[in-house]
Amino acid sequence: MNNRFFITTAIDYANGLPHIGHALEKIGADTIARYRRHRGDSVHFLMGMDEHGLKIAQSAAAAGVSPIEWTTRLAGEWRAAWQLLDISYDDFIRTTEPRHAVGVYEMIRRIRENGDLYQATYAGFYCVGCEAYKSEDDLVDGHCPEHPSREIQWLEEENWFFRLSAYRDRLRALVTESDFVRPESRRNEVLRMIDEIKDISVSRAGLKWGIRWPDEPETAVYVWLDALTNYLSATGFPAEGYERLWPADLHVVGKDIIRFHCVYWPAMLMSAGVETPRGVWAHGWMTMSGGKISKSEGGTIGIPAAVERHGADAFRYFVLREVPWDSDGNFSWDRLAERDTSELANDLGNLANRTLSMIHRYRGGVVPEAPATTELDQIAKETVEKYLERMDRLALHEAAAAVFELVSRANSFVESRAPWKLARDPANAGSLDETLASLARALGVVSGLLHPFMPGRMGELWTSLGTSETIPPFEDLASLDLTGRTVSMGAVLFPRPELAK
Ligand SMILES: [Zn+2]
Numbered sequence: 012m013n014n015r016f017f018i019t020t021a022i023d024y025a026n027g028l029p030h031i032g033h034a035l036e037k038i039g040a041d042t043i044a045r046y047r048r049h050r051g052d053s054v055h056f057l058m059g060m061d062e063h064g065l066k067i068a069q070s071a072a073a074a075g076v077s078p079i080e081w082t083t084r085l086a087g088e089w090r091a092a093w094q095l096l097d098i099s100y101d102d103f104i105r106t107t108e109p110r111h112a113v114g115v116y117e118m119i120r121r122i123r124e125n126g127d128l129y130q131a132t133y134a135g136f137y138c139v140g141c142e143a144y145k146s147e148d149d150l151v152d153g154h155c156p157e158h159p160s161r162e163i164q165w166l167e168e169e170n171w172f173f174r175l176s177a178y179r180d181r182l183r184a185l186v187t188e189s190d191f192v193r194p195e196s197r198r199n200e201v202l203r204m205i206d207e208i209k210d211i212s213v214s215r216a217g218l219k220w221g222i223r224w225p226d227e228p229e230t231a232v233y234v235w236l237d238a239l240t241n242y243l244s245a246t247g248f249p250a251e252g253y254e255r256l257w258p259a260d261l262h263v264v265g266k267d268i269i270r271f272h273c274v275y276w277p278a279m280l281m282s283a284g285v286e287t288p289r290g291v292w293a294h295g296w297m298t299m300s301g302g303k304i305s306k307s308e309g310g311t312i313g314i315p316a317a318v319e320r321h322g323a324d325a326f327r328y329f330v331l332r333e334v335p336w337d338s339d340g341n342f343s344w345d346r347l348a349e350r351d352t353s354e355l356a357n358d359l360g361n362l363a364n365r366t367l368s369m370i371h372r373y374r375g376g377v378v379p380e381a382p383a384t385t386e387l388d389q390i391a392k393e394t395v396e397k398y399l400e401r402m403d404r405l406a407l408h409e410a411a412a413a414v415f416e417l418v419s420r421a422n423s424f425v426e427s428r429a430p431w432k433l434a435r436d437p438a439n440a441g442s443l444d445e446t447l448a449s450l451a452r453a454l455g456v457v458s459g460l461l462h463p464f465m466p467g468r469m470g471e472l473w474t475s476l477g478t479s480e481t482i483p484p485f486e487d488l489a490s491l492d493l494t495g496r497t498v499s500m501g502a503v504l505f506p507r508p509e510l511a512k
């Protein structure tokens with residue numbers, strides 16, 4: 012079974028450097044992408060940069076460079092950060108690329124042809140922080156609640172409007188009759204947005220830095236129509252063959268931008284006669300001291316700093332274990348150090364080190380032959396099933412927890428079997444073989460299942476089990492046989508971290 016699976020993350024706004032608050036979405040999407048690859052799917056994983064808009068033009072001007080020089084520099088920085096985190100994207104699109112403009116123009120042409128564009132005067136508030144129009148009701152004390160320190164703008168301009176209101180019923184059906192919005196807890200919020208929809212302005216008069224509106228050199232395409240189309244233009248749309256990738260199976264986005272992804276975007280696609288994506292996953296936020304990580308707080312922790320202390324794998328694992336994939340979770344260096352010490356170094360690291368060293372000491376480094384009939388083998392099999400079920404419903408944190416439950420059961424198994432006692436009496440040779448073979452299999456299962464979370468160290472652990480081939484499909488891990496493999500001790504996989512300074 013070779014399913015195609017097209018997954019995307021939100022494209023990041025080229026207005027500053029990535030910080031740990033941006034990492035959650037990318038690590039989560041990467042883990043899903045890696046998981047689907049291991050299941051044999053043909054995965055296409057798209058990321059990118061959103062490079063148009065007033066804020067970017069302003070930042071470039073302040074830095075004394077042209078907007079494109081500015082965004083090119085930043086795109087390089089962001090890609091370097093994703094590389095540090097081992098993010099395995101297949102394509103990276105920048106909205107300043109020609110291939111993207113082609114897609115945007117085709118969207119506008121089709122929406123217009125369908126009669127869904129008209130000119131009218133927009134008079135209302137606009138938040139440059141969100142790049143979004145705001146109604147009076149959206150404001151708190153006269154400010155955008157997301158950007159309380161920014162002055163809200165009052166705009167009056169002749170714009171192009173998209174007849175969003177014509178899609179109310181079809182949007183409602185999409186949301187209620189399918190899994191389009193996940194987690195399910197977000198569905199009602201989206202339905203409320205659909206109830207309240209009005210037509211939206213999709214052009215910005217006088218905005219210099221953006222894709223030009225067709226035949227109107229002084230007008231820019233509204234940044235969200237521009238940005239959202241990246242998912243489609245990256246497939247080569249409208250050139251023949253774009254349906255090999257489209258529709259996207261999963262847009263992974265933050266919960267703060269579901270209005271754009273669950274209301275505007277599907278409606279625009281419906282109008283253009285393009286299939287809607289199969290689903291949107293709205294993840295929560297990594298918070299710090301209870302609040303969203305912003306530039307002012309935590310935003311000062313860059314990706315290199317996050318990776319430097321504990322390594323990319325420990326950081327990836329921590330983020331996905333600590334922050335439930337369907338809600339918010341808090342970041343703290345103390346918690347990271349704690350999980351790195353207790354779960355990675357003590358539980359998993361210890362299990363790996365003692366299993367490998369006992370196979371060396373008692374069996375010359377070769378995994379002995381023994382049927383998979385111990386209680387640990389049974390738990391390992393159940394863990395594979397539990398993990399698959401949880402990963403399939405994108406409960407990443409629960410899937411990781413299931414594997415660590417196996418790790419802890421394996422450590423108890425070592426204690427109760429006490430191989431060092433069995434080794435003293437040759438009459439116990441069969442029992443010792445059974446114990447060591449069972450532990451090696453459990454370690455194989457653990458390294459396979461955790462590989463999407465910690466590709467670096469789990470790849471090493473897998474290799475240390477004497478397997479030259481790649482990790483098999485997850486279903487096959489349940490019947491993993493390592494008989495006769497020569498294990499290697501290798502480096503210490505999980506050194507105890509120095510406690511954070
Ligand atoms: Zn705002």
